[in-house]
Amino acid sequence: MNRQTRPAEFGGSIPADTFTGNRALDIEEALVFEIGRPEVTGVDIETPADFSPRLGLLERKPGIGLPGLSEPEALRHYVRLSRKNYGIDTGMFPLGSCTMKHNPRLNEKMARLPGFADIHPLQPLSTVPGALALLAELGHWLRELTGAAAVALSPKAGAHGELCGLMAIKAALAARGEARSIVLVPESAHGTNPASAALLGYRVEAVPARSDGTVDAAEVEKHLSAEVAAIMLTNPNTCGLFERDVVAIAEAVHRAGAFFYADGANFNAIAGKSRPGDLGIDAMHLNLHKTFSTPHGGGGPGSGPVVFSAALAPFAPVPYLVCDAGGLRYVEHAGEAEPGAEPFGRLTAFHGQMGMFVRAMSYMLAHGGDGMRQASEDAVLNANYVRAGLQDLMSLPFGERACMHEVLFDDRWLEGCGITTLDFAKAMIDEGYHPMTVYFPLVVHGAMLIEPTESESKASLDLFIATLRDLAMAAKRGEKARFVNAPRHAPRGRLDETRAARRPVLRWTNPPPQLNEQ
Amino acid sequence: MRYLPLTPEDRTEMLSRVGVRHIDDLFADVPAATLRAPDLPPGKSELEVERTLAQMAARNMAAGSVPFFIGCGAYRHHIPASVDHLIQRSEFLTSYTPYQPEIAQGTLQTLFEFQTQVAMLTGMEVANASMYDGSTAAAEAVLMAHRITKRRKAVLAGNLHPHYRATIATVSAMAGDEVVALQPHPAGAGQHFEIDAETSCVVVQFPDFYGHLTDLRPIAEQARAAVALGLLVPPGECGADIVVAEGQSLGNPLGFGGPYVGLFASRQKFVRQMPGRLAGATMDAAGRRGFVLTLSAREQHIRREKATSNICTSAGLCALAFSIHLSLLGEAGLTRLARLNHAHAVELADKLAAVPGVAVRNGHFFNEFTIRVPGSAAAVIEALARKGVLGGVPVSRLEPRRPELADLIVVAATETTTAADISAYAAALREVLR
Numbered sequence: 001m002n003r004q005t006r007p008a009e010f011g012g013s014i015p016a017d018t019f020t021g022n023r024a025l026d027i028e029e030a031l032v033f034e035i036g037r038p039e040v041t042g043v044d045i046e047t048p049a050d051f052s053p054r055l056g057l058l059e060r061k062p063g064i065g066l067p068g069l070s071e072p073e074a075l076r077h078y079v080r081l082s083r084k085n086y087g088i089d090t091g092m093f094p095l096g097s098c099t100m101k102h103n104p105r106l107n108e109k110m111a112r113l114p115g116f117a118d119i120h121p122l123q124p125l126s127t128v129p130g131a132l133a134l135l136a137e138l139g140h141w142l143r144e145l146t147g148a149a150a151v152a153l154s155p156k157a158g159a160h161g162e163l164c165g166l167m168a169i170k171a172a173l174a175a176r177g178e179a180r181s182i183v184l185v186p187e188s189a190h191g192t193n194p195a196s197a198a199l200l201g202y203r204v205e206a207v208p209a210r211s212d213g214t215v216d217a218a219e220v221e222k223h224l225s226a227e228v229a230a231i232m233l234t235n236p237n238t239c240g241l242f243e244r245d246v247v248a249i250a251e252a253v254h255r256a257g258a259f260f261y262a263d264g265a266n267f268n269a270i271a272g273k274s275r276p277g278d279l280g281i282d283a284m285h286l287n288l289h290k291t292f293s294t295p296h297g298g299g300g301p302g303s304g305p306v307v308f309s310a311a312l313a314p315f316a317p318v319p320y321l322v323c324d325a326g327g328l329r330y331v332e333h334a335g336e337a338e339p340g341a342e343p344f345g346r347l348t349a350f351h352g353q354m355g356m357f358v359r360a361m362s363y364m365l366a367h368g369g370d371g372m373r374q375a376s377e378d379a380v381l382n383a384n385y386v387r388a389g390l391q392d393l394m395s396l397p398f399g400e401r402a403c404m405h406e407v408l409f410d411d412r413w414l415e416g417c418g419i420t421t422l423d424f425a426k427a428m429i430d431e432g433y434h435p436m437t438v439y440f441p442l443v444v445h446g447a448m449l450i451e452p453t454e455s456e457s458k459a460s461l462d463l464f465i466a467t468l469r470d471l472a473m474a475a476k477r478g479e480k481a482r483f484v485n486a487p488r489h490a491p492r493g494r495l496d497e498t499r500a501a502r503r504p505v506l507r508w509t510n511p512p513p514q515l516n517e518q
Numbered sequence: 519m520r521y522l523p524l525t526p527e528d529r530t531e532m533l534s535r536v537g538v539r540h541i542d543d544l545f546a547d548v549p550a551a552t553l554r555a556p557d558l559p560p561g562k563s564e565l566e567v568e569r570t571l572a573q574m575a576a577r578n579m580a581a582g583s584v585p586f587f588i589g590c591g592a593y594r595h596h597i598p599a600s601v602d603h604l605i606q607r608s609e610f611l612t613s614y615t616p617y618q619p620e621i622a623q624g625t626l627q628t629l630f631e632f633q634t635q636v637a638m639l640t641g642m643e644v645a646n647a648s649m650y651d652g653s654t655a656a657a658e659a660v661l662m663a664h665r666i667t668k669r670r671k672a673v674l675a676g677n678l679h680p681h682y683r684a685t686i687a688t689v690s691a692m693a694g695d696e697v698v699a700l701q702p703h704p705a706g707a708g709q710h711f712e713i714d715a716e717t718s719c720v721v722v723q724f725p726d727f728y729g730h731l732t733d734l735r736p737i738a739e740q741a742r743a744a745v746a747l748g749l750l751v752p753p754g755e756c757g758a759d760i761v762v763a764e765g766q767s768l769g770n771p772l773g774f775g776g777p778y779v780g781l782f783a784s785r786q787k788f789v790r791q792m793p794g795r796l797a798g799a800t801m802d803a804a805g806r807r808g809f810v811l812t813l814s815a816r817e818q819h820i821r822r823e824k825a826t827s828n829i830c831t832s833a834g835l836c837a838l839a840f841s842i843h844l845s846l847l848g849e850a851g852l853t854r855l856a857r858l859n860h861a862h863a864v865e866l867a868d869k870l871a872a873v874p875g876v877a878v879r880n881g882h883f884f885n886e887f888t889i890r891v892p893g894s895a896a897a898v899i900e901a902l903a904r905k906g907v908l909g910g911v912p913v914s915r916l917e918p919r920r921p922e923l924a925d926l927i928v929v930a931a932t933e934t935t936t937a938a939d940i941s942a943y944a945a946a947l948r949e950v951l952r
Contacts, residue, residue: 010799010807032631032845041851043598045933048861055860056882058731060752064638068848071600078604078628078842085624087612095614102521103612106564112602115575120588121775122911123579124903130577131774137574144556156650156776157831159818167692195818195828199661201694204823242547273545278552289831297605297835298625299615299647299795301777317688333918345688349591349653349681349764350775358571365567369558371519377541378524384536384544402536402544429621434614440819457523458532485803490620493803497619500800500812504789506644507634515801
């Protein structure tokens with residue numbers, strides 16, 4: 001009996017149109033706990049010769065119930081589950097501010113070279129000169145692209161990079177004998193910005209944008225004081241617009257003795273075109289999983305190196321590389337730092353996301369400086385092409401001006417249709433698209449943030465625009481069923497998130513949890 | 519450029535549709551003086567990139583190419599071929615955080631399975647969908663303990679991994695919290711923790727940095743929090759309130775330190791104070807079971823400065839690798855694997871103890887233990903490396919300011935260690951110490 005075709009579900013019912021609940025290639029898949037058994041294993045492991053254990057009295061008792069699968073069962077379980085996912089390789093994934101660009105498979109191949117994948121973070125440094133060379137090369141490219149003095153590679157993701165940048169700022173202020181208490185964050189910022197500042201004890205002060213969606217230097221000036229440690233500005237911002245006052249903002253911030261942190265989540269619009277260092281930023285994280293094409297993997301791993309201006313470079317965390325006349329020197333402890341350097345501490349046990357470094361390096365080597373520039377230009381062109389194709393039907397919150405790598409619509413155009421941004425997004429699923437980012441940024445109502453990336457062909461964009469136009473016209477005609485019942489063709493219909501939060505079922509248990517109870 | 523689908527003709531046509539003459543018209547808001555090409559080499563073909571990076575990789579001594587005994591928070595295990603194949607399925611590899619659950623059930627169900635596996639393994643009630651790695655998870659655990667107790671002092675056991683200690687201390691210092699780090703005690707005797715009205719948590723590692731297995735139950739009775747790591751008695755049974763671990767050992771390669779996967783588990787009553795993502799079960803419009811991200815009112819994208827953590831991206835694909843490997847092992851396989859690891863470590867300890875001048879410091883251990891050598895451990899490790907043996911981690915690499923630890927080496931064995939490796943290590947060590 002093939003146990004894997006029996007949808008042994010806790011809670012929920014099985015649709016009646018087929019006996020199994022399957023629909024051809026769309027096959028229901030039970031939990032591993034419902035199909036696996038603790039006595040089954042898909043890995044053959046030799047039995048050691050008799051020996052006397054030295055575990056003391058701390059040996060685990062059997063019976064925790066972890067299920068096992070044979071190898072064919074495991075393959076089928078995960079392959080079936082994978083088919084319930086939408087990925088970049090499936091189709092267009094225009095998720096704004098997330099940069100779902102093509103993930104080259106060369107990067108995967110390079111990251112798996114034993115000389116990178118099979119080396120230990122605490123091997124003698126004398127046995128890993130190639131790894132240090134890669135860190136040096138990556139650091140060189142990132143500094144050159146950003147016009148920065150130094151780079152900290154160890155942050156594990158964008159938000160970790162924000163923490164790194166703010167810690168360096170805090171350390172730099174402390175070195176001046178100052179303990180400032182406020183961080184300025186525009187309202188359109190990613191939630192990680194205020195969360196990172198708050199984690200370090202800063203009071204977050206919101207800076208409103210002016211009517212064109214960008215931050216006014218004069219408004220920043222009003223908020224600046226001797227208590228302001230830093231401003232955190234995303235540029236281009238999450239409305240898809242370049243902060244045209246950026247240089248004036250940097251000057252005002254520096255005059256006030258504060259630092260300028262840039263959120264580099266949208267660096268992919270300007271990589272190879274313009275260097276943030278030339279714009280006056282002091283620290284910026286780079287999401288290698290956005291601009292530099294390392295895969296998002298369903299929510300990570302990411303990688304968030306931070307570049308620093310000369311003012312912050314001395315405070316960069318360990319570990320870091322020093323490249324001088326004597327060659328490469330790797331500083332792993334504050335006590336080993338060069339004169340004048342005061343590393344603020346350590347962010348993680350080891351060196352950072354080496355696997356992601358190799359992938360990003362592979363991406364950059366493939367593009368070269370000119371290719372990076374072309375990629376940024378294409379990303380911006382594609383977003384503007386989508387804007388031009390939709391702006392007569394959907395509403396642009398800040399007028400018909402050019403955008404950068406992503407275009408933001410609001411929901412004014414849906415007024416009176418009885419259809420929400422969420423309904424519209426779910427209807428896109430039925431048309432074979434991953435929806436755009438919805439309800440973010442928070443500064444416009446019912447936001448729809450579309451980032452096509454440079455990876456889409458013109459033909460792909462033409463079909464996307466035609467599809468959204470068709471949906472938009474249907475919405476305006478009041479064809480509600482196509483929206484409020486969507487998605488109708490996905491592996492699941494709309495999921496009840498309220499139920500999930502009201503009675504959280506966060507793990508399988510035996511006996512199974514009941515989903516039906518109210 | 520092979521990754522860019524637009525042709526020059528496409529670009530011209532699209533610019534005209536957009537209504538501008540030149541691409542830089544779309545960059546009009548960027549200060550013109552800063553629009554300049556970076557000083558970087560031109561692009562390379564796939565073959566050239568491969569050649570360049572392969573040459574760099576070839577300069578490193580890969581663990582699999584030599585007798586290898588390094589641990590200290592990252593371990594070389596055999597990863598079944600199907601694990602790496604499955605995590606490279608496009609739909610797993612190239613998907614995003616599952617914010618549109620109807621087309622992300624694959625990721626969501628695997629996260630729900632991962633959370634359950636972690637909870638079972640640690641003996642805890644609930645686990646999240648992963649953190650960056652073990653060390654950052656430990657720092658988050660301390661912050662969580664502060665939130666729960668409304669106190670701001672953490673006491674760190676002396677035998678906590680020194681880099682975990684530094685990671686926690688950095689976050690705590692920057693957040694204005696207090697940390698009391700006790701002295702390392704490589705001989706592994708029990709440690710007394712001073713717990714006062716300001717103490718929010720005691721952080722203990724299991725097995726500890728030096729490989730010792732210390733019964734955590736008395737500590738849990740003394741305090742009400744512990745951080746542990748291991749596959750022995752589940753920390754949940756020892757009274758831990760928060761358990762974090764480095765999950766790299768299952769499914770994930772050494773990779774020079776990352777990406778790894780942080781495990782984070784706790785008690786149901788603390789779930790709303792947990793950092794990170796949580797997948798939960800629910801039903802769809804047709805009454806079918808499905809999964810979503812839930813309790814997101816804890817998270818930064820909803821709560822901004824009031825969130826439990828700033829974490830966004832976690833370690834999704836590494837968590838998947840962990841989960842697949844554990845599903846393949848099952849309880850039977852995991853037990854056998856752990857036993858084999860222990861057997862090899864016992865054999866290694868006995869062989870090294872027989873080398874003149876070497877003393878094994880542990881009575882009880884799992885797959886890792888500490889040896890004392892005459893003189894500088896770092897010099898011994900370098901000399902071994904020159905002989906093509908990666909013989910462990912000199913404690914001085916992580917504790918350079920403690921000369922009293924300079925003669926200690928932390929040594930690990932796993933299922934990948936062979937009898938020949940062990941003999942080669944013992945022989946090389948004998949020569950180096952002669």
